[in-house]
Structures are given as C-alpha cells and as structure tokens.
Amino acid sequence: MFENFPILSLLLIVPLIGSMMTFAAGKHAKAARYLALVFSGITLVIATLIIMNFSLSAPLGTEFQFDEAYDWVPMLGISYHLGVDGISMLMVFLSALLVFLAILFSWDVEERTSSYMGLMLLLDVGVLGVFTALDYFLFYIFWEVVLIPMYFLIAIWGGPSRAYASIKFFIYTHVASLFMLLGIFALYFTASPLLGAPSFDMIEIASVSGDIGHALQLIIYAALFFGFIVKMPMVPFHTWLPDAHVQAPTAGSVLLAGLLLKMGSYGIIRICVFTFPDITVEAQVLIAIIGVLSIVYGAFACLAQTDLKKMVAYSSISHMGIVLLGIATLTDLGMAAAVFQMFAHGLITAVLFMTCGMFQHKAGTREIPLLGGLAPKVPVLSTVMMIGFMASLGLPGLVGFVAEFSVFTATYDFFDLWVIVPIASVALTAAYYIWAMQRSIFGSLTTKIDTEHIHDAYWFETVPLAVLIGLIALFGIYPRLVMDIIVPSIPRILTGVI
Amino acid sequence: MALDYSALYPVLVMVIFAAALPAVNLVAKSSRSLAGVSVVGILSSMGFVIYYMLNGYPAMMGGETVLLLRLDVFAALFALVFQFVALYVVLASARYIEKDRHQAEYFSLIMLATSGMIVVAMAVDLISLFVGLETASLSSYALVAFRKRDKRGAEAAVKYLVIGGMSSALSLYGISLLYGITGTTNLEGINSGLAAMSSGLNPAAWLAIAMLLAGFGFKVAIVPFHQWAPDVYEGAPTPISGLLAAGSKKMGMVLLFKVFLVALIALKADWQILAAILAILTMTIGNVVALQQTNIKRMLAYSSIGQAGYMIIAIAVASQFAVESSIFHIITHAFMKGGAFMVVAALSYVALGESIADYKGLGRRAPLVALSMGIFLFALAGIPPLSGFWSKVFLFSSAIDASQVVDQGWMVWLAIAGILNSALSLYYYARVVKYMFVDDGPTTERLKIPLSLSAAIAICLVATIAIGIWPEPVIDLCEQAARALVPLLG
Numbered sequence: 006m007f008e009n010f011p012i013l014s015l016l017l018i019v020p021l022i023g024s025m026m027t028f029a030a031g032k033h034a035k036a037a038r039y040l041a042l043v044f045s046g047i048t049l050v051i052a053t054l055i056i057m058n059f060s061l062s063a064p065l066g067t068e069f070q071f072d073e074a075y076d077w078v079p080m081l082g083i084s085y086h087l088g089v090d091g092i093s094m095l096m097v098f099l100s101a102l103l104v105f106l107a108i109l110f111s112w113d114v115e116e117r118t119s120s121y122m123g124l125m126l127l128l129d130v131g132v133l134g135v136f137t138a139l140d141y142f143l144f145y146i147f148w149e150v151v152l153i154p155m156y157f158l159i160a161i162w163g164g165p166s167r168a169y170a171s172i173k174f175f176i177y178t179h180v181a182s183l184f185m186l187l188g189i190f191a192l193y194f195t196a197s198p199l200l201g202a203p204s205f206d207m208i209e210i211a212s213v214s215g216d217i218g219h220a221l222q223l224i225i226y227a228a229l230f231f232g233f234i235v236k237m238p239m240v241p242f243h244t245w246l247p248d249a250h251v252q253a254p255t256a257g258s259v260l261l262a263g264l265l266l267k268m269g270s271y272g273i274i275r276i277c278v279f280t281f282p283d284i285t286v287e288a289q290v291l292i293a294i295i296g297v298l299s300i301v302y303g304a305f306a307c308l309a310q311t312d313l314k315k316m317v318a319y320s321s322i323s324h325m326g327i328v329l330l331g332i333a334t335l336t337d338l339g340m341a342a343a344v345f346q347m348f349a350h351g352l353i354t355a356v357l358f359m360t361c362g363m364f365q366h367k368a369g370t371r372e373i374p375l376l377g378g379l380a381p382k383v384p385v386l387s388t389v390m391m392i393g394f395m396a397s398l399g400l401p402g403l404v405g406f407v408a409e410f411s412v413f414t415a416t417y418d419f420f421d422l423w424v425i426v427p428i429a430s431v432a433l434t435a436a437y438y439i440w441a442m443q444r445s446i447f448g449s450l451t452t453k454i455d456t457e458h459i460h461d462a463y464w465f466e467t468v469p470l471a472v473l474i475g476l477i478a479l480f481g482i483y484p485r486l487v488m489d490i491i492v493p494s495i496p497r498i499l500t501g502v503i
Numbered sequence: 504m505a506l507d508y509s510a511l512y513p514v515l516v517m518v519i520f521a522a523a524l525p526a527v528n529l530v531a532k533s534s535r536s537l538a539g540v541s542v543v544g545i546l547s548s549m550g551f552v553i554y555y556m557l558n559g560y561p562a563m564m565g566g567e568t569v570l571l572l573r574l575d576v577f578a579a580l581f582a583l584v585f586q587f588v589a590l591y592v593v594l595a596s597a598r599y600i601e602k603d604r605h606q607a608e609y610f611s612l613i614m615l616a617t618s619g620m621i622v623v624a625m626a627v628d629l630i631s632l633f634v635g636l637e638t639a640s641l642s643s644y645a646l647v648a649f650r651k652r653d654k655r656g657a658e659a660a661v662k663y664l665v666i667g668g669m670s671s672a673l674s675l676y677g678i679s680l681l682y683g684i685t686g687t688t689n690l691e692g693i694n695s696g697l698a699a700m701s702s703g704l705n706p707a708a709w710l711a712i713a714m715l716l717a718g719f720g721f722k723v724a725i726v727p728f729h730q731w732a733p734d735v736y737e738g739a740p741t742p743i744s745g746l747l748a749a750g751s752k753k754m755g756m757v758l759l760f761k762v763f764l765v766a767l768i769a770l771k772a773d774w775q776i777l778a779a780i781l782a783i784l785t786m787t788i789g790n791v792v793a794l795q796q797t798n799i800k801r802m803l804a805y806s807s808i809g810q811a812g813y814m815i816i817a818i819a820v821a822s823q824f825a826v827e828s829s830i831f832h833i834i835t836h837a838f839m840k841g842g843a844f845m846v847v848a849a850l851s852y853v854a855l856g857e858s859i860a861d862y863k864g865l866g867r868r869a870p871l872v873a874l875s876m877g878i879f880l881f882a883l884a885g886i887p888p889l890s891g892f893w894s895k896v897f898l899f900s901s902a903i904d905a906s907q908v909v910d911q912g913w914m915v916w917l918a919i920a921g922i923l924n925s926a927l928s929l930y931y932y933a934r935v936v937k938y939m940f941v942d943d944g945p946t947t948e949r950l951k952i953p954l955s956l957s958a959a960i961a962i963c964l965v966a967t968i969a970i971g972i973w974p975e976p977v978i979d980l981c982e983q984a985a986r987a988l989v990p991l992l993g
Contacts, residue, residue, distance in 0.1 A: 077975075157941075160937060168941065172933065179929055180926050183923075191903070193900075
C-alpha cells in the first residue's frame with residue numbers, strides 16, 4: 006500500500022488546509038472547534054495508517070520509507086525530500102496524536118477560538134514537517150514554521166507575563182536556529198564540492214561529511230549542536246523554558262514539552278550523530294556530562310518549585326537530560342532507549358501539563374501550598390495526576406520505567422559506575438513528585454481557596470487523559486510494540502560510530 | 504543611419520500617458536478615474552516589456568559611436584519591478600489623495616519618475632544613465648512636496664531636494680572625472696579604458712570612485728549618506744514613501760551595479776573592501792536605529808537602510824551569484840517593503856495614526872490588513888517560507904560561497920553580519936506583530952479599507968507569498984539578468 010502515493014505530503018497538507026479553514030471560520034467558534042478536531046483527526050488517521058504500513062522486516066525496516074523527492078530549487082540543490090525511518094515514524098505518530106488530543110482538551114477555549122485552533126493545526130504542519138524532512142533546507146523551514154504559532158499561542162492565550170515569556174521564547178530559539186542555519190550552510194558549501202553537485206540532501210551529505218576537514222567539522226558540529234540543545238533544552242541554555250511553559254496555555258505547554266523539545270533531540274540523532282560520527286565520539290563525554298547536568302539540575306530545581314506547572318516544566322529538563330544521556334552512550338541500546346524516552350516523555354508530560362492546567366482552571370491556582378486534600382473533591386483529576394506522576398518517576402509497568410531503565414543499563418555498560426549520579430537523581434524525582442502530591446491532593450482539605458464549587462474533569466478533559474494513560478500503560482507493559490519500530494533504524498544512525 | 508527607437512517604446516508609452524493625464528483631468532475629475540487611466544498606461548508599458556521578453560529584445564539604441572540604451576533581460580526585469588511598484592502606488596493613491604488638489608500632476612509625476620527609472624535600467628552610457636536618474640529624481644522631489652501645506656511634508660521635500668541636488672552634483676563630477684581619464688562615457692568603454700591603463704594607483708580614479716559612491720550612495724541611503732531617508736519617508740505622502748523605498752532606492756542599486764560592476768570592475772580590488780565595510784555599517788546602523796523608532800514610517804525607513812546594507816553585499820562580493828542574489832533581494836524587497844508601506848497608507852487613509860502604538864489591537868479591527876502586514880514584516884525579517892527568506896539566504900550564501908576563493912576569506916563576515924542583523928531585526932518586526940495581534944487596542948471598531956488600497960496590498964501580498972513558495976522562475980530570471988549585466992564575472 007502507498008507505494009507510489011505521496012502519503013507523507015498528504016500528512017502535511019491535511020492539517021495545513023485544516024488550519025486555513027479553521028482560521029476562516031472567524032467568529033464561529035463552534036465550527037472552528039469541529040473543523041480543527043476533524044482535520045487533526047484525519048491527520049491522526051493518516052499517521053496511524055502510515056505506522057500500520059511501516060515495514061519492520063529487514064532490509065526494508067532499516068531504510069527510509071514512504072520516500073518522496075522532488076526538485077524544488079535545483080540550482081541550489083534544494084529538494085522537497087520526505088521519508089520516515091523508525092525514529093521519525095514514532096515522532097510523527099506522537100505529533101499527530103498529541104495535537105489531536107490537545108485540540109480536544111482545549112474544547113472550552115472561548116477567546117478567539119478560530120485563531121487558536123488554526124494555530125494548533127499550523128503547529129502540527131511544522132512539527133510533522135520537521136520529523137519527515139530529509140533535506141536540510143526543508144528541515145530548517147519547518148523548524149522555523151513551528152516557532153510562529155507557538156509564539157502566538159503563548160503571546161495571546163498565555164498567563165499574566167505572557168508578553169515577556171513569548172518574546173523570550175521567540176528570540177532565544179530563533180537565535181539558536183540562526184546558528185543552526187549557519188552550520189547548515191557551512192555544511193552545504195563544504196559538502197557540495199565533495200559531492201560534485203550542490204545538494205542539501207541529508208543522506209547525500211552524510212555520505213561525504215567524513216571527508217570534511219576536522220576543524221571545520223568541529224565548527225559545523227558545534228553550530229548545529231547548539232541549535233539543538235537550546236531547543237531540548239539542556240542546561241545552561243534552558244532558561245527560556247520555565248518562562249514559556251508557565252505562561253503558555255495548557256495545550257500549548259503540552260505541545261511545547263511533548264513535541265517541540267523532541268525536535269532538538271531528534272536533530273541531534275538525525276543530524277549530529279548520523280552526519281558527524283567522528284566528532285560525536287570525541288564529544289561523547291561532554292555530551293554525557295551535559296545530559297547528566299540537566300538531569301540533576303532539573304531534579305533539584307523541581308524540589309524548589311511551589312507552582313505545579315513550573316515543577317513539571319523543570320522535570321522536562323531533567324527527563325530530556327535522560328534522552329541526551331542515552332544518545333551519549335552511542336550504543337544500540339542507549340540510542341533506542343533515548344528514542345523510547347522521547348516517545349514516553351511525550352505521552353507522560355502531556356498528562357502532567359493537562360492536570361496542571363485543570364488545577365489552574367478548577368481550583369484557580371497551581372500553587373502547591375494553597376492546595377491540599379483535594380482528592381475527595383476531584384477524584385478523577387487526582388487519580389490521573391497520581392498516575393502521571395508515577396509514570397514520570399519511573400514506576401515499573403508504566404512507560405517511563407522502560408525508557409529510564411534501558412538508558413541507565415546502556416550508561417552502565419559504557420560509563421560504568423558513573424551511572425550512580427543520574428540514578429541518584431531519580432530518587433530526587435520520586436521525592437519531588439510524591440511530596441508535591443502529598444501536599445496538593447492528600448491531607449486535610451485546604452481552606453485557603455474556595456473548594457465549594459470545584460468541578461471534576463469534564464468529558465473533553467477525561468477522554469484525552471484516558472487515551473494517554475491507556476497508551477502509557479500499554480507501552481509500559483508491552484514496550485516491544487514501540488521498540489520493534491525503533492530498533493531496526495538504529496544501526497544506520499550509528500554506522501559511522503563503530 | 505536612423506535610430507531604432509523600439510527599445511524606448513515602454514518608456515514612451517509612460518511618457519505619453521504622463522503628458523496626457525492633465526488633459527484627461529479636464530474631463531475626468533475624480534482621482535479614481537485618473538488612477539484608472541494611469542493603470543492603463545502602466546499596464547500597456549508592461550505589455551511592451553513582456554512582449555519583448557517573450558519575443559526577443561530589440562536592437563540597442565544609439566549610433567555607431569554613441570550607444571545609449573539597451574533593453575536586455577536585466578533592463579526588462581527591472582522595468583517590470585518599477586512598473587509593478589508604480590502600479591500598486593497608483594492603486595493605493597487612487598483614494599489616498601482624493602481630497603488633494605493637482606491630482607493629475609501627481610499621477611503624471613509618478614509615471615515620469617517610473618519612466619526615468621526604466622531608462623536607468625536600460626542605460627549603457629553614463630550620460631543616458633544620468634538623464635534617467637535626473638528624470639526620476641526631479642519627479643520624486645515634486646511628489647514628496649505634493650502636500651505643500653503640510654509642514655512635515657514641505658520640510659521633507661526641501662531636505663530631499665537639497666541633498667538630492669548635491670548627490671547629483673557629486674555623481675556628475677565623478678562621471679566627468681571618469682570621462683577625463685578614459686575619454687568615453689560608455690560603461691564598457693570605461694572599463695576597457697581603465698583595464699588598459701597601468702595598474703598603479705590612479706588618484707583621479709580614486710576620486711571618481713569616491714564621488715560616485717557618495718552620489719549614488721545618497722540615492723540608496725547607504726550609511727553615512729542615509730540621514731535624509733527617515734525624514735523624507737516620514738514626511739512624504741505614504742504611497743510616495745513606498746515609491747521611494749521600493750522604486751527609487753532600487754534605481755540607486757541599479758546605478759551602483761552599472762557603475763561599479765560594469766564600468767569600474769577593472770578596479771575591483773580597490774573598492775571591494777570599502778563596499779564591504781559600508782555594507783556592514785549600513786545594515787547594522789539601519790537595524791539598530793530601527794529598534795528604537797516609535798513611528799512606523801521611520802521604522803520602515805531605517806529597516807530599508809538595513810536592507811540596503813544586505814543588497815550592497817553584492818557589490819562587495821562582486822560575483823555573479825552575488826549579483827543575482829542581490830537582484831533577487833531587490834525584487835522581493837520591492838514587494839514586501841512596498842506592501843508594508845501600502846498597509847500604512849491604507850491605515851492612515853482610515854485615520855489611524857502613524858505611531859507604532861496606534862497599531863495595538865489591529866488584528867481585530869482590520870484582520871486581513873493586519874495579517875498582510877504581519878506577513879510583510881515576517882518576510883522582511885526573513886522567516887521561511889516567505890520571499891524575503893529566500894533572497895536573504897541567497898545573498899548570505901553568495902558571500903559564503905565567495906569566501907572559499909583564496910584571499911576572499913573575509914567575505915564570510917558579510918554573511919555572519921547579515922545573519923546577526925536578521926536576528927536583531929526580528930525584534931522590531933515582531934514587536935509590531937505583537938501590537939497588532941496580542942495587545943488590545945483602545946477600541947475594537949472595525950476599519951473599512953477601500954478596494955483600491957486593498958488591491959495594492961493584495962498585489963504585494965501575492966508576490967511575497969508566491970515567490971516564497973515557488974522561487975524558481977524568479978531566480979532563473981535573476982540569473983539571466985545578472986549574466987546580462989556582468990557577463991565577465993565568475
């Protein structure tokens with residue numbers, strides 16, 4: 006199926022059309038909601054169809070599938086080249102899923118609904134594009150396209166200091182992208198003579214990148230790597246994230262943490278490791294240190310937070326650190342676990358941000374000291390929050406455990422007993438989650454806020470949460486479903502390393 | 504031998520319409536019908552250009568010894584750019600000046616200015632170049648002064664006239680020096696004359712370079728010859744600001760191309776570094792000063808200065824790829840900057856102020872116009888996939904490309920400066936977007952933009968988006984144009 010059908014293009018066009026139609030709905034909020042839901046739903050169906058038809062058997066399982074390539078600006082060697090391997094396949098599915106659920110979760114957004122929904126779909130186009138592009142130029146375009154809707158989502162529907170947070174997010178990540186663009190150009194101009202023809206194609210460039218001079222490779226690597234770790238974000242380039250997250254509307258945070266951060270780690274795998282294996286090996290320890298630093302720093306920062314959402318935001322830094330650590334092992338297991346962690350974190354963090362948003366919405370605050378004893382009042386919400394926290398701290402049987410466990414196993418294989426440092430911080434993770442839970446939903450009922458009129462979850466909140474929790478449990482118990490997709494593509498990424 | 508005038512037809516059509524407009528005014532009184540007649544004139548002139556583009560270009564115009572004008576793909580491309588600019592300026596003016604006097608003269612001057620610009624694009628001789636330049640300049644002085652009772656407008660016009668006059672004098676002096684050195688005014692003749700001379704430092708040639716750079720630099724508003732631009736752009740009627748930024752400024756670039764890349768290319772080594780320094784200064788000062796502007800027209804004026812800095816990169820790099828990219832950027836800039844000015848014109852027509860703060864909440868008051876403005880500004884900032892992104896990418900990569908040649912490694916700094924400046928510029932463009940869509944304004948009352956102004960905006964918008972999605976054909980044209988202009992560059 007789909008041998009000659011441009012299914013990946015369809016995947017990008019559907020949300021784009023949906024976005025335009027949703028914008029056009031103007032004042033008709035209801036129509037905008039349904040349009041957005043339908044179009045993101047179709048996108049999800051297409052993504053599901055693609056994943057069902059994704060071949061796992063060798064040698065097909067190791068190749069880019071659903072490949073599409075057309076010349077775009079042949080003079081410069083820019084092509085419209087799309088394709089997915091196991092790594093991007095998972096990210097594509099995650100993107101389509103989270104956008105669909107986020108749109109459903111935002112059912113009660115009343116302010117400028119059509120713009121809100123339109124921007125969500127536009128974001129979908131950008132993110133899906135980033136994960137499917139196999140041409141540097143196309144990749145960069147989609148990378149930038151993502152920025153604009155997210156900027157508006159924060160700037161218009163955000164919290165009280167949204168103006169500051171949104172502009173900080175925009176400028177910070179845009180500057181990082183420009184460094185990345187410089188790196189891409191340097192790569193293009195040095196690789197094209199080696200190829201004999203101008204080309205922005207990721208795969209073609211990777212085939213000759215080893216012949217580039219070592220010093221130049223290092224510079225290009227640094228520029229690209231910088232662009233990616235700002236997006237992830239890794240300490241010390243993380244400062245935009247707490248602001249952006251705390252101020253973003255709930256669905257915005259879900260997509261920011263669930264998808265946008267993954268773009269960074271995806272870039273490291275797809276571009277840095279794949280194109281510059283030699284430099285990656287040299288920088289291995291440094292990358293691991295950055296990862297561990299982020300894990301530890303994020304965990305400590307979480308302990309200090311009184312705002313639930315800010316805590317979850319910092320936990321993202323910690324958990325993305327695990328991804329980077331997995332990449333730094335440069336082993337099949339570590340890399341596969343890193344991708345698994347990206348997927349797992351996407352699902353879990355969505356649950357966490359949704360519950361934070363619901364607390365804000367229903368109790369009027371996310372300040373942990375003001376909450377307390379809410380479990381009997383909002384049983385569904387509290388249960389969901391508990392499951393989310395447990396999944397995030399790595400309870401066996403849930404998806405987070407599989408990822409963390411595999412990363413740490415791979416780390417031990419490679420860095421020996423140093424693995425104690427990141428593992429110790431997992432204890433911190435448990436501490437901040439359980440402590441936060443104790444203070445916010447258990448104990449005696451708070452008197453600091455009005456608890457009389459608190460309403461439990463609405464249907465449009467319960468459904469996305471239920472879906473996410475179902476998947477968290479499913480993939481936690483039976484991780485092979487996901488691992489089977491990832492594993493065949495890993496050796497290809499690591500070819501130059503060994 | 505009789506002169507073959509066919510190359511001049513597109514210009515003649517414009518001039519005839521310009522001359523006829525005051526007569527038409529006796530019958531048709533409204534500014535709208537006058538604009539309609541002008542549109543017919545521009546379109547028929549465009550028709551000539553397109554006809555020549557499709558069916559082969561006419562012979563060069565001039566005698567055996569004196570060559571004057573050549574309509575080749577370079578000239579045709581720029582003629583089209585100038586005609587498009589004139590087209591949307593005329594459309595926007597149809598309502599903008601409806602309460603003013605001397606409407607026929609206004610449209611007639613726009614046509615004359617445009618025909619002067621086209622002559623500059625076709626010129627192969629310094630004399631015809633200068634005639635075109637003066638035709639365009641004199642018409643635009645009068646256009647800036649159009650609202651003579653408006654104090655800001657009158658002040659702007661006086662400044663523009665004095666500085667413009669001085670710049671013409673400087674460039675004429677430079678031309679005379681070149682004639683003195685080489686004994687010819689033909690662009691290619693000057694080049695071969697200079698190339699044949701001994702390679703030692705020629706003080707007269709240096710003086711000529713300085714004079715021409717200063718004289719034409721005023722037209723393009725290169726730092727340090729830029730100070731007039733914000734005052735004039737602010738004081739002029741807004742559609743005319745658009746004409747200056749999108750038309751007149753581009754004519755200045757054509758002048759620089761023709762003089763430096765054709766006539767003075769033999770002395771390339773002498774002026775390349777100078778042009779690079781001016782390029783970096785121009786883009787940096789333009790963008791930094793734009794950051795702190797509170798008036799939208801002044802902000803756009805400074806952003807134009809910054810953009811001119813990007814275009815000058817081509818002079819510094821002096822490769823065919825760079826010239827091609829610069830031509831491409833000139834084209835995209837004509838539409839995105841012109842579009843932004845048309846939006847400002849439309850909004851000031853419906854009595855919205857020209858302070859940036861007046862744009863608060865515009866997203867609700869005039870959603871489509873605000874959206875167009877957002878797209879123009881993002882294109883100017885170079886956000887993909889809009890047209891400005893492509894042209895900037897081309898420009899900066901041409902500098903990187905050239906830096907790989909031995910002894911040209913420094914050129915990579917042009918690209919780095921350009922990229923840093925783009926990041927900087929995003930701040931002030933995004934601020935306007937934020938005002939329009941994020942902040943709430945004092946009122947939410949809808950603004951009704953008249954059709955002709957919307958049409959002017961729409962032309963720019965379509966071009967900005969279409970070039971962004973499908974840049975290939977335009978790039979092809981730019982490549983041919985660059986090749987036609989400077990066949991010798993590598």
